[in-house]
Amino acid sequence: MEKRDKRKHPFTLRVSILFLLIFFLFTILIFRLGVVQILNGDSFQAEIDRTTQDTTKMPVPRGRIYDRYHRVIVDNQPLYAITYMPAKGVQAQERLEVAEKLSTFISMYHGKNKQAQLDTLTLRDKKEYWYLKHIDEAKKRLMEKEVASMDPSEQYSTILKRINKEEVNDITEEQLNIILIKKELDKAMTLTPHIVKNEGVTPSEFAKVSEHLHELPGINATTDWKRAYPYGDTIKKLLGSITSHKEGILKDKKDFYLTRGYSPNDRVGKSGLEEQYEAVLRGRKEQMKYTINKRGEIVDSNIVVEGQQGKDLVLTIDIALQEKVDQIVRDELKAIIKKYPYENRHMEDALAVVLNPKTGELLAVSGQHYDRKQNAFRNTAYKALYDQHIPGSAVKGATVLAGYQSAVIAPGDTFYDKPLKIKGTPEKSSYTDSSLGLLNDQDALKRSSNVYMFYIALRMGGEYHYQYNQPVTFQKEAFQEMRNYFSQFGLGVQTGVDYPYEGTGYKGPNPVAGNLLDFAIGQYDTYTTMQLAQYVSTIANDGLRVRPHFLKEIRLPNPSEKQLGSLFKSVNTDVLNRVEMSQSQIKRVQEGFRRVYQEPGGTAYREFGDKSYNPAGKTGTAENEINGNYTENLTLIGYAPFDHPEVAFAIVVPHTGKGEHVNNKIGERIMDAYFELKEERREPKDKEQTE
Structure with a gap:
């Protein structure tokens, strides 16, 4: 008995040790769980x-x-x-699934836009769609060695290259619609709504998408605007x-x-x-x-x-006047082209600017381009600020004032108008080869004498003793001097108009005597219609050059669409500079401009001589060439009333072949329209006061 008990003891001891070890491990585990639950439970739950x-x-x-x-x-x-706003981490396959579901409710192409939309799809777009639909098959196109040596983007690009064009040729119209949708979904940024479709969303499409939003993660049916x-x-x-x-x-x-x-x-x-x-x-x-x-x-x-x-x-625009000005320009341009189609084959445009000379407020800016092939007009109002043309005699007011300021002429000085010639150059004259006779400064403006302006230019160049067909003394600095005077009126410089871009004109590069003579009559440098409008406004405004502007006020948004919000900012008159010439000198040019319009012999008397609104201004004709053919630029500047100007304008009709004073006709009708509208606006008030 005693021996048998001794044999069992080692086994019992080992079992006891094992149980003790197990107990110890469980104790550690329970302790660890306690620490996790009691001490770190909150932090772990927060992480979850x-x-x-x-x-x-x-x-x-x-x-x-x-x-x-x-x-x-x-x-x-x-x-x-229909918009899409993806959550973070959305993958291409998930976007494809959304596109497939969405395609059952909307079509990305409709009517005339169908082919245009389909044309936006590239071969790569179709291959990418095929890849997502056949990922396992596509991946087999790479060998194991290639996979090991390429990063994921290289693998993807290589697979796309190995998808044959023939494999995507049988893509159906329904699948193309899916691809178009997915292209839009791919553009969306995380948590930023992206327009999938807004043009052409039908009420039916909108309703269907709205009903199935729960099936379309990230998709929303909302409203947009155009x-x-x-x-x-x-x-x-x-x-x-x-x-x-x-x-x-x-x-x-x-x-x-x-x-x-x-x-x-x-x-x-x-x-x-x-x-x-x-x-x-x-x-x-x-x-x-x-x-x-x-x-x-x-x-x-x-x-x-x-x-x-x-x-x-x-x-500042008066849309009613703007519509009338556009119509007038179209009417007169079409009429003259129809009357002389061959002579006016290069004539395509007419430009007009109407503004308040005191404030610079632009009331109407028109540009009309006639397309002969379509027999239709296009609105090209921006050309009044962009396109630059030789203005002709319209600038002679600035030439006379430059003559005063440079002291080469004095008010009332006279010259005899007859053809003039500098040796080695062609003869120059006024619009007629014969003499206009003895003219003072004001009648030189009235009759549009070129010769009077030539003498001013010669004297500014240092030549006081001109003789027919003889060389002349000429100082090149005179070119810049005259340009400096012109710039005070806004000619050759920025007008300051509130617009992203405006032309400033082309300055001729060769400062020789003959070219200065041409400059003095508006036959050398080029200007925009807006510059001409600022120039005539400066003369009408007694020498104050103001900035032309489109903006009158900024208003705060109003929830009610029926009325404007409160005033946020108003635009005041901005005076850019005062010309150096004296008031008396400016008054003489103003009087010369009045004679142009209101006295017999004035170059605009036929159209304006009987007008009650007391107009003044200057005509212009500039010789021009296009495609080797002789043409003329017809210009007109003006303002009214003469004594208290409230409206000024500039008109340019380039490349006419046979114009018949189309510039004057446009100007006359524009001024008539302005004062007629003014009277119409006044009548209701007068009636109320009478009642």
Whole structure:
């Protein structure tokens, strides 16, 4: 018995030790679990429940644009829109699944736009779609050695290259629709709504998407807007345009916009006044804060900054006058081309600027281009600021004033108008080869004497003893001196107009005597119609040059679309400079301009001699050449009333072959229209006072 008990003891001891070890391990495990549960439980639970918060900015409609009488000329037209806002970490395969579901509810092409949309798809787009639909098969196109030596992007590019064109040729129209949708989904940034479709979203499509939003992660059915123009093409080219969602911010200004809170797919003004006043029209984006869990799902959202529609612009433009000016320019241009089609085969454009000479407020800016092939007109109002033409005699007021200021002539000085010739150069004369007789400064303007201006130029160049067909003394500095005088009126320099771009004219490069004579009669340097309008306004305004401007006021947005919001800013008259000439000298030129319009023998007397609104101004004809053919630029500047100017204008009709004073006819009708509209606006007030 005793021996048997001794044999069992080692085994019992080992079992006891094993149980003791197990007990010890369980004790450690229980202790560890206790530490986790009691001491670190909250932190671990927080990690499980961890979320992140991101803020995104939501675009708002742009401000409206009104004319000076508060008529809406640019509005926002509401649209149905389908948007996509992906959560973090969404992969291409997931976007394809969304696109496939969404394609059962919307079509990305409709009507005339179908082929245009399909043309945007590239071979690579189709290959990428094929890849996602055949991933396993596609990956077999790489050997193991290639996989080992390439990074993922190289692998993907190589696979796409090895997908044959024939393999994607049988893609159906329904699949093409899916690809178009996915292309838009791919452009979306995390937590930033991206427009998938807004143009052409039908009520049916909108309703179907709205009903199935739970099946379409990231998709929303909402509203958008597009620019609307109640007055059609009238002034539309000056108003400018904005980019589409697909274009987004302008690539050449990407950094500029991104540093100012824009998103890549934001619409911005890309031309005209939309570009000039982008910062005003854009508004304040709504800022939305999203709470996102570890799986990338949005679990909460709230608005942290209320959005505000862009501020509204009130322009100086009178849209009723603008429509009339456009129609007048079209009528007269078409009539003269129809009457003399061959002679005027190079004639295509007519330009006009109408403004208040005292304030610089632009009332109408017109440009009409006649397309012979289409037998139709295009609105090209921007050409009044861009295109530069030789103006002819319209600048003679500046020449006379330059003569006064340089002391080469005195008020009342006379010259005998007869042909003039510098040795080695062609003979020069006024518009008639015969003599206009003895003329003083004012009658030289009235009769548009070239010879009188030639004598001013010769004297400014140092030649006081001119003889027919003999060499002349000439100081080249006279060219810059006369240009300096002209620049005081806005000729050859920027007018300062509030627009993204304006031409400043071309300066002829050869400062010889004959060219200075041509310069003095507007036959050398070129100017824009806007520059001519500022020039005549400066004379009408007793020598004060004011900045022309389109903007009259900025208004705060108003929730009620029926009335304007409160005034945010008004634009005051900006005087750029006062010309150096004395008031008495300016008065003499003003009187010369009055004689042009109101006295027999004046070059615009036929059209303006009987007008009650007391006009003044200057005509111009400049010899020109296009494609080896002789043409003329016809210009006209003017203002009224002579004693208290309230309206001024400039007109340029380039490349006429047989114009029959089309410039004067346009100017006459524009002035008539201005004063007729003024009378119409006054009549209702008069009636109310009478009642």
